[in-house]
Amino acid sequence: MKHELPKMLKIERVIREAEGVHTLFLPYAGEVKAGQFVMLWVPGVDAKPAGISYHQDGCIGVTISAVGAWSKEVCGKKSGDLLGLLGPYGNSFELIGENVVLVGGGYGAATLMLLAEEACRRSLKTTLILGARSEAALLYRTRIKAMKLDAIFTTDDGSFGEKGFVTDILQRKLQSEKVDGVYVCGPEIMEKRCAEICLAAEVPSQISLERHMKCGFGVCGACCIDHSGRRVCVEGTIFSGADLLQTHEFGRYRRDSSATKQPFA
Amino acid sequence: MADLSLKLCGLKLENPTILASGIMGTSRASMTYAIKNGAAAVTTKSISVEKRKGHPAPIIVTYAGGMLNSVGYSNPGIDNVADEFGDLQNAGAPVIGSLTGRDENDFAILAEKAAALDFEAIEIVLSCPHTPGYGTMAGLSTPEKTAAITQIVKQRCKKPLFVKLSPNVMGLVELAKAAEEAGADAITAVNTAGPGMIIDIKSRKPVLGGRIGGLSGDALRPIAVRCVYDIYEAVSIPIIGTGGIINGEHAAEMIMAGATALGIGSAVYYRGIDVFKKICLELEEFMESEGISSLAQMRGAAHEA
Structure with missing residues (x-):
């Protein structure tokens, strides 16, 4: 039967995008389509959706703004820390025309x-x-x-x-x-x-x-x-x-x- | 052509599939979407006296054997659902209002208020395995409580009443009998099993936000079939067989155990929102290949004559 448990991944690196806004890079070998999202799980806290903002060098990046309990936890993560991943989910943008x-x-x-x-x-x-x-x-x-x-x-x-x-x-x-x-x-x-x-x-x-x-x-x-x-x-x-x-x-x-x-x- | 239509406590169903409580069911639109995809009736997410946010996510986790859920009864509360469930005449199929309470008093309030809403039937949940203060965790799965709450609801709300029971109790048959004697019009069997837990060994934490969750899907089906089989022998009211029905063969199996109608839940995950249509098509094919022309012919066929 089809199933999916969260994958616990080691954060490869974290970059600061703006005040209180960080991008976390997680190893991901699969396909990603523009516009898709992942569910990010902070064990013991919550899981929430996040749009995929980068896909490069065998990683996906998610950009998170620290506003609530979950996002503050995510933004507090350092390279080497673990984060749970489900997805990518959802449909995608389709480019039309020139x-x-x-x-x-x-x-x-x-x-x-x-x-x-x-x-x-x-x-x-x-x-x-x-x-x-x-x-x-x-x-x-x-x-x-x-x-x-x-x-x-x-x-x-x-x-x-x-x-x-x-x-x-x-x-x-x-x-x-x-x-x-x-x-x-x-x-x-x-x-x-x-x-x-x-x-x-x-x-x-x-x-x-x-x-x-x-x-x-x-x-x-x-x-x-x-x-x-x-x-x-x-x-x-x-x-x-x-x-x-x-x-x-x-x-x-x-x-x-x-x-x-x-x-x- | 095999005939899949039936009557369940006065509700006219085009086929035996009913969207089970807890899957979709948050809003009128989420239910009409299931109806458009073949569900002959739909059940709301359970409604409690007070507004509930539910458990933190993940609220559903799937593993090779099935699914664990720990939604935690998120709902706007009975006083705030009139906007959503006040006008269901054009929903396209009967809507069953699922009610969940902590005790007799909760159920009395819920029944009175639900009587004024547009539900064609009411389902009361005495069997949630994973939410503190509710269901089996509140001790509602005893014959005494089952009878008392069934009576309280039946007195205050004249709609057909379905009582949803837990597979996690000894003496399930006694609960079904107690519900029948207290005035229940049908038994929904069963709620999820367990509760179970899945631990992520890297973070060393339970995966579900609510830590424990009710087990459904493939793993639940043989338990649900056995429960329906046992209840069918003991009561004469119809049974809504629920638990791990994912395809038409499972549907036939549940009907042969004694189910009149079928609750469909986890299958939405396994086969998509149009799983209702798919199951009906497969059931029809099975019936035709076996020369069965109506559901009644198949119902309880696994029992000794």
């Missing part, structure tokens, strides 16, 4: 990085629009600089790049040229706005949706979305923006660990 735009907000950048690398490998005309609160919170700037793509940064406070929002840049981009596909990961309000902009411009969008997950493999029901019931961990996390706009909860609410609806602010 001219693609990737839009990331905050930590959403993590889930887009493998896709950005894939787009560059395929020599697509690639634009990466990344937004953050401030310069200090922008992730992967050095890494992006080495990529053959057009990177546009925005910050809420104007401390780096353009002052303003990624959605405005996306709108301008879609008005000024023919784009074949838009790929989005970030705060849900931003994602919804991106989906609306793409729908109006008749450009297909693919959006990575984040929901509370408990099992990661489609059994517990924690991440089922209204009203389709589709499981974000199995049929997602990547959905077409047009489809998500049809769902009742996109941009409106999500469920917490007790399955109680929590509206987005």
Whole structure:
């Protein structure tokens, strides 16, 4: 019978991406698709999903921001420490056409990085629009600089790049040229706005949706979305923006660990 | 064509497969998704008096022999589920409300409130093996408690009542009889076995966030089949055979043990959300190959005449 116990892996190295944000590299020999996630288990604490932000040199990297009990534990790990891994899980982004735009907000950048690398490998005309609160919170700037793509940064406070929002840049981009596909990961309000902009411009969008997950493999029901019931961990996390706009909860609410609806602010 | 339809305590089922409590069942949409994929009825995740976050993850772990789960009854609490389960007329199939309480008082509150919700039937869980304060861990798996709680719920809620029993007790048959005598309309047999534990030897810690979990899947099936077989001999109310049914042959086996309907849970992991359709197709094929035209013809066939 099919089964999967967590693999306890020795962390190969840890790098600091920003204040309180670390990437941990774990040995992983298998296949990884852009947009997939893993469940990271801290024994005795909890297991939570994390997007895969690197896949290189026989390792996967996961970028974690220390905000809660679990993420603080993860970020406190050093090279040589053990971490439990389940997955990778979920579907993946599919690159369409020749001219693609990737839009990331905050930590959403993590889930887009493998896709950005894939787009560059395929020599697509690639634009990466990344937004953050401030310069200090922008992730992967050095890494992006080495990529053959057009990177546009925005910050809420104007401390780096353009002052303003990624959605405005996306709108301008879609008005000024023919784009074949838009790929989005970030705060849900931003994602919804991106989906609306793409729908109006008749450009297909693919959006990575984040929901509370408990099992990661489609059994517990924690991440089922209204009203389709589709499981974000199995049929997602990547959905077409047009489809998500049809769902009742996109941009409106999500469920917490007790399955109680929590509206987005 | 073999006929898979049946009536269970007044509920019309297109086939014998019912989504078992604990798998999906968090929201209306998670259940209609199972219905679209062939489930003839669905059971909610168990609802308690108070809101519960459940255990930390991992809440489900799989090993070569089956699956251990330790969800810990995460649910919004009975006062907050009206929004989710208040209107189930268009769900596409009957929805069974699963209720879990710590004692008679909890079950009285739950039954009264569930009576006002749109469930076509109620299932009470007296048998969870892994959540402190509930089920077998609260001593609810005795004939006395089973009878008392069944009666309390039946008095307050007139919907068909299913009582879900544990395989982890001596004298399971006595529990089933006690439930029947107290007014239960059906027996759901069985809950998960164990509890069990899987320890990760590198971190030296139990894998499940709740440390211990109920055993289901392949490992549970022979136990569940035996339980259903024994209960069938002792009671005359229908049995919802639950435990390790993953394919059509398992379904036939459970029906031959005496089950009227079938609870399907872990199989969603093994074969996908459309496992309900798959099991029905396979069951139909088996029945046709054996020249069996209805489920009733097969029910209890393993018992001596």
